[in-house]
Amino acid sequence: MAQQRRSSSRSSNGSKAATITQVARQAGVSTATVSRVLSGQDGVSETLVQRVHEAARVLDYQPNRVARNLRRQATQIIGVVISDIQNPFFTSLLRGIEYVIEGAGYTLLLTNTDEDEKRERMYLATLRAEGVAGIIIAPCQGNRDAYCAFEDGATPMILIDRAIPESTLDAVTVDSRQGVFDAVSHLIQLGHTRIGLVGGPDRVSTASDRKAGYLQALSQAGITLNPAYLQSGDYRQESGYEAMRRLLELPVRPTAVLAANNLMTLGTLQAIHTYGLTIPDDISVVGFDDMAWAGSLKPSLTAVMQPTYELGLSAGKLLLKRIQDPQRAPERVILGTHLIIRDSCGPIIKK
Amino acid sequence: MAQQRRSSSRSSNGSKAATITQVARQAGVSTATVSRVLSGQDGVSETLVQRVHEAARVLDYQPNRVARNLRRQATQIIGVVISDIQNPFFTSLLRGIEYVIEGAGYTLLLTNTDEDEKRERMYLATLRAEGVAGIIIAPCQGNRDAYCAFEDGATPMILIDRAIPESTLDAVTVDSRQGVFDAVSHLIQLGHTRIGLVGGPDRVSTASDRKAGYLQALSQAGITLNPAYLQSGDYRQESGYEAMRRLLELPVRPTAVLAANNLMTLGTLQAIHTYGLTIPDDISVVGFDDMAWAGSLKPSLTAVMQPTYELGLSAGKLLLKRIQDPQRAPERVILGTHLIIRDSCGPIIKK
DNA sequence: GTGAAAGCGCTAACAA
DNA sequence: TTGTTAGCGCTTTCAC
Numbered sequence: 224m225a226q227q228r229r230s231s232s233r234s235s236n237g238s239k240a241a242t243i244t245q246v247a248r249q250a251g252v253s254t255a256t257v258s259r260v261l262s263g264q265d266g267v268s269e270t271l272v273q274r275v276h277e278a279a280r281v282l283d284y285q286p287n288r289v290a291r292n293l294r295r296q297a298t299q300i301i302g303v304v305i306s307d308i309q310n311p312f313f314t315s316l317l318r319g320i321e322y323v324i325e326g327a328g329y330t331l332l333l334t335n336t337d338e339d340e341k342r343e344r345m346y347l348a349t350l351r352a353e354g355v356a357g358i359i360i361a362p363c364q365g366n367r368d369a370y371c372a373f374e375d376g377a378t379p380m381i382l383i384d385r386a387i388p389e390s391t392l393d394a395v396t397v398d399s400r401q402g403v404f405d406a407v408s409h410l411i412q413l414g415h416t417r418i419g420l421v422g423g424p425d426r427v428s429t430a431s432d433r434k435a436g437y438l439q440a441l442s443q444a445g446i447t448l449n450p451a452y453l454q455s456g457d458y459r460q461e462s463g464y465e466a467m468r469r470l471l472e473l474p475v476r477p478t479a480v481l482a483a484n485n486l487m488t489l490g491t492l493q494a495i496h497t498y499g500l501t502i503p504d505d506i507s508v509v510g511f512d513d514m515a516w517a518g519s520l521k522p523s524l525t526a527v528m529q530p531t532y533e534l535g536l537s538a539g540k541l542l543l544k545r546i547q548d549p550q551r552a553p554e555r556v557i558l559g560t561h562l563i564i565r566d567s568c569g570p571i572i573k574k
Numbered sequence: 575m576a577q578q579r580r581s582s583s584r585s586s587n588g589s590k591a592a593t594i595t596q597v598a599r600q601a602g603v604s605t606a607t608v609s610r611v612l613s614g615q616d617g618v619s620e621t622l623v624q625r626v627h628e629a630a631r632v633l634d635y636q637p638n639r640v641a642r643n644l645r646r647q648a649t650q651i652i653g654v655v656i657s658d659i660q661n662p663f664f665t666s667l668l669r670g671i672e673y674v675i676e677g678a679g680y681t682l683l684l685t686n687t688d689e690d691e692k693r694e695r696m697y698l699a700t701l702r703a704e705g706v707a708g709i710i711i712a713p714c715q716g717n718r719d720a721y722c723a724f725e726d727g728a729t730p731m732i733l734i735d736r737a738i739p740e741s742t743l744d745a746v747t748v749d750s751r752q753g754v755f756d757a758v759s760h761l762i763q764l765g766h767t768r769i770g771l772v773g774g775p776d777r778v779s780t781a782s783d784r785k786a787g788y789l790q791a792l793s794q795a796g797i798t799l800n801p802a803y804l805q806s807g808d809y810r811q812e813s814g815y816e817a818m819r820r821l822l823e824l825p826v827r828p829t830a831v832l833a834a835n836n837l838m839t840l841g842t843l844q845a846i847h848t849y850g851l852t853i854p855d856d857i858s859v860v861g862f863d864d865m866a867w868a869g870s871l872k873p874s875l876t877a878v879m880q881p882t883y884e885l886g887l888s889a890g891k892l893l894l895k896r897i898q899d900p901q902r903a904p905e906r907v908i909l910g911t912h913l914i915i916r917d918s919c920g921p922i923i924k925k
Numbered sequence: 926g927t928g929a930a931a932g933c934g935c936t937a938a939c940a941a
Numbered sequence: 942t943t944g945t946t947a948g949c950g951c952t953t954t955c956a957c
Contacts, residue, residue: 240702240728242934253944258834268942287705289649290934293640293949300683300704308665308864317659321686330700332651335672335682349681351591353651361709377591460866492870515811516867519843561928593950604928619926641950646932872950 240280250278271403301329302350306358307334312512319535338363357542359383365426377544383538386428395537395556399429402527402560403436406509409477411444414571419477421466421487435484473496478571479507481515485514503569522566530558578626590604592633601629613778652680652699654710659686670886682906691715702729708893730896734889737779746888746907750780752788753878753911757860762795765922770828772817772838773806784834786819814841822849830923836865854920874916881909
């Protein structure tokens, strides 16, 4: 089996990768011709095309992208800046982005800020220095200043999931306000009036939008807000657990709760189980963002589904359009949500 | 508020980024000096150091990495090839990788193959052409040939999570066999003898190792294997659901089941709920890989925890070592697992 | 301690 | 149709 040790197939001449000059020499043509053939330009005779391809094959030639990028003053890389790579919501956006971006011949350079402004700044600088063709970012803060350096369009940038007030950047977001409004209205229809919110960090637009939807649903139903029912965290699981604990410690606790993102929903459920309560008999739960595990829970989770794939798709398309025409007017796409009703919400009956 | 429209701060001279030549002119020195100062070499007089820094600041100069990479014939990028970006297991590896790699001044270029060999081949070629300093890969197939082109060390490559037989590449894996052995032994200790396995795709080393652990635990306890209890899928949720359905349709169904990865565990739970069965009274469940949601399930999930962070950490360190010394002997790191006992497994009592 | 100059591998004018 | 050549922006000898 292990008869031939080293580099079995492939060219094993020395070790370094072949350059265009070697291919040119091998084929007996100029480097210009090699370049033309391999980048698919026409205007080269059939004979030479053959010779070049043959030479490239023999030498296992792969054009050096770094050199090409330097010469062309443009790369084939799209940077994606994600605020929490551990959150399946963000990774599911990638599917849509990948589809569009790869179809156009780009590669994704993915970075993860962990909701840390410093890391975000650093990565943005790196991506610019790396000369990426464009950036798709889920910004970790709502301050326009942090991103206005990109408004000149030198490096096209698209905001995804989170909007930034007054920014002139293209953006794709979800109508969080409406989504939460629908969900809370659903709870109200089931008879709930004591509804808690496990909200997100206010500096992020989705969090404030979701809070707005919650308030709107309450006020529209004529329910007075109990400020104690409004707890918030940082979109991570642990903070959802803590926020829900605070709600459950209340003298008169809510009969229903909405958790403002997927990870905080997990924390919320954990807290409810810790307190030995039953869903939906003791308390109804709606989650924002419908994740893979929602159907595996018992009871299965009623949740606001976000069109994650479409979100990524739109962002990718917007970026491609922006790269093609840097002068076009900024575009904002807002996608709708859909309430998936499963088994975690019940009518108010007891207590 | 919106008084000054365009590029508020920063240098707004023209639009293109400043080059080293401009900085040199501005500071009244040569480009060589600028380069020396900005890359932190000593041997430059204090006066010039000051002048260069000042000039760079004024022009908002960011060295062009593409040019630097071409000149140095090396990039500051590490490519990571992941087989399923939607699977939290893989994204949690990234944490550890990031920590090491960023500490050493590299940036992660992340790609996602979706367990597709063609995509994997394409990305590997792209990363090589992009001149990455190294690659960390969770290979989507067990065939050595696909990766032996990297055994010459021209582009250092580290295998993570999945091993490849006979490969001379460095690798970091988990002792899956032992992990499953422990878990199944736990079930046997609880009195179970009819134990099902929702296994993974055989071409992946972790899947065959896990199956081996299952078989070993059974045989060591003197339990004869019922081949019908051995079902498998492709590590995705849907296939876990289908595999579990097949187990539940059996005339004599298992009283306990082990699901071979996190996503298939979700599918397994879904199937059990669909059939109206209760965990652990009707059936006990152990999952391989302990995920964020494990504690939010009801009952909470007994699972084999993998040291994901350490896995990433080791892979990062191994890569750094390999980059520094391409000649060193291949190293294989195997990390242990830990069985987290929660509430999804019970003693065999009924039926 | 500093600068001049060569050149990394490629592409795109411009010539022929 | 093909080749010659001038850089892209940077780093790094090699002189001074």
